[in-house]
Amino acid sequence: MSSRSLARMIRRGAALAVVALLxxxxxxxxxxLVLMSVRTEAESFRMPPQLFFTPTAKNYxxxxxxxxxxxxxxxxxxxxxxxxxxxxxxxPAAYALGRAQLRPERLLSLWVLxxxxxxxxxxxxxxxxxxxxxxxxxxxxxxxxxxxxxxxSLVIWMMRAFFEGxxxxxxxxxxxxxxxxVGAFVxxxxxxxxxxxxxxxxxxxxxxxxxxxxSLILTRSEAVTAPVAIVNFMDYERWEYGKITAAASLxxxxxxxxxxxxxxxxxxxxxxxxxxx
Amino acid sequence: MWCFLAPALLVLFLVTILPFVFLVATSFTxxxxxxxxxxxxxxxxNYVELVRExxxxxxxxxxxxxxxxTVSLQLLIGLGLARLLHSRIRAVxxxxxxxxIPMVLPPVVVALMWRILFTPDISVLNWLLGLAGxxxxxxxxxxxxxxxxxxxxxVWEWFPFVLLMLLAAFQMMPEEPLEAAAIDGASRWxxxxxxxxxxxxxxLVVAGLFRLxxxxxxxxxxxxxxxGGPGVxxxxxxxxxxxxxxxxxxxxFSSAITVVMLAATFVLSLALIRMAGRTADVE
Numbered sequence: 001m002s003s004r005s006l007a008r009m010i011r012r013g014a015a016l017a018v019v020a021l022l023x024x025x026x027x028x029x030x031x032x033l034v035l036m037s038v039r040t041e042a043e044s045f046r047m048p049p050q051l052f053f054t055p056t057a058k059n060y061x062x063x064x065x066x067x068x069x070x071x072x073x074x075x076x077x078x079x080x081x082x083x084x085x086x087x088x089x090x091x092p093a094a095y096a097l098g099r100a101q102l103r104p105e106r107l108l109s110l111w112v113l114x115x116x117x118x119x120x121x122x123x124x125x126x127x128x129x130x131x132x133x134x135x136x137x138x139x140x141x142x143x144x145x146x147x148x149x150x151x152x153s154l155v156i157w158m159m160r161a162f163f164e165g166x167x168x169x170x171x172x173x174x175x176x177x178x179x180x181x182v183g184a185f186v187x188x189x190x191x192x193x194x195x196x197x198x199x200x201x202x203x204x205x206x207x208x209x210x211x212x213x214x215s216l217i218l219t220r221s222e223a224v225t226a227p228v229a230i231v232n233f234m235d236y237e238r239w240e241y242g243k244i245t246a247a248a249s250l251x252x253x254x255x256x257x258x259x260x261x262x263x264x265x266x267x268x269x270x271x272x273x274x275x276x277x
Numbered sequence: 278m279w280c281f282l283a284p285a286l287l288v289l290f291l292v293t294i295l296p297f298v299f300l301v302a303t304s305f306t307x308x309x310x311x312x313x314x315x316x317x318x319x320x321x322x323n324y325v326e327l328v329r330e331x332x333x334x335x336x337x338x339x340x341x342x343x344x345x346x347t348v349s350l351q352l353l354i355g356l357g358l359a360r361l362l363h364s365r366i367r368a369v370x371x372x373x374x375x376x377x378i379p380m381v382l383p384p385v386v387v388a389l390m391w392r393i394l395f396t397p398d399i400s401v402l403n404w405l406l407g408l409a410g411x412x413x414x415x416x417x418x419x420x421x422x423x424x425x426x427x428x429x430x431x432v433w434e435w436f437p438f439v440l441l442m443l444l445a446a447f448q449m450m451p452e453e454p455l456e457a458a459a460i461d462g463a464s465r466w467x468x469x470x471x472x473x474x475x476x477x478x479x480x481l482v483v484a485g486l487f488r489l490x491x492x493x494x495x496x497x498x499x500x501x502x503x504x505g506g507p508g509v510x511x512x513x514x515x516x517x518x519x520x521x522x523x524x525x526x527x528x529x530f531s532s533a534i535t536v537v538m539l540a541a542t543f544v545l546s547l548a549l550i551r552m553a554g555r556t557a558d559v560e
Contacts, residue, residue, distance in 0.1 A: 019369050019372050022361075023375045033389070089285045109550065113546050114546065115293055119538055122538070123293075126299035126303070128528075129303065130296075227386075244393075260374060267445060
């Protein structure tokens, strides 16, 4: 091995070591939270902290027996339902905008941005007042509907970009074979845009899953979602650290897994409306 | 094609435009949840009261400091890390993915995690400070440190956003000016300062504007870490609007605060569209 390539290897190794160390520092709070979730409470309070300890599943078992289980279920159901509904409504609309020479570029961009940028309380107040009248407070349906306010325009924006990337000639071939607009869309365009659909679906799911504010003001007990249910473990006199950290670890699990899967599209989704994908 | 578009437009109208109109209408009423008959037009009453209220201006000042420090620090850290992580080494690319984690975590988890780190007795952070011979403050009940605790948590949560945008910009950077600078014998710092930084500037502005607009939404952090306290030390405008509406039931007044926030957001968004349009032209 020549000394030059050896020097290069050392330089690479050093760069990697620095980056890995930095990452460890940045992710330390996350790791600590997860570690706390498998410690007993007494162990969590012990300073200096013990790096080597016998992990316990007690916090998680306690959690299963509490109301948190129901809240977790609410989170799964509302996030899934709003994702499906947003795709059903938004994907055909995105297709129409992308293909039919309808280009209300600025209007759409402004609409997407407005719903993306507005502080949640701007939608929270009117929905709250309307839900009182319609008896939709503390229902899963109520949450699903308000999640549409940010998901639907996001779906339209993201899917339109995907559709524009597909050549129209494939559909034209289908038309020649006698397919109608709907037929060509369902049988030709949709299968080809599966990666885009998956990415967009994950985005909708994550945005709804991470919601805290809407669930806080629009639910009480029946439809409360997991992020808000954790707050119930924060008693004034005593925090239930074991349950809090176990619940927090549980709700961040799907998020971390999913986001790493769509990390290439994260910026496109988060800057929807302003920056073209 | 209209049958593809119509359902989505109808629902969008129902869930975005209609609530917006309703919000603005409510802001002109003295509506109080405990007084059902108070939903009546009262002109600009709420807005006049708002301008006169010290607590409102306090919340604006808290928000201004929160926004200023979080956005500046995120831009700085994002830029530094992007420069460091912009590398063609395969393994570094893999490690890089780990840095996006803070940004995608549920905000409530971020808030809980930092609340624990800033609570004396259970705080490993304070223990480390003690090891280094530094004071171990009760962050969240301290009049000035409480806001800094929230700033630190927010910076941690959102620097990856700036980082990701800048990494993308680094990757799209043209090769020629960099090569020309190398031939001219420019130092690493000179290349960064005079070649890379000017090329990154439009992206920095867009990322900064995005973060500025979103910095109003630090709600879960404030709700869980300090609840606006001690006193009103961390009561940012968004949280103040929530308190007025949902703790004190003054929905009309709360709507007026929200409309003011929306107006500010709208102006910033227009600036953003301008700048983003220009960025696209540059590319």
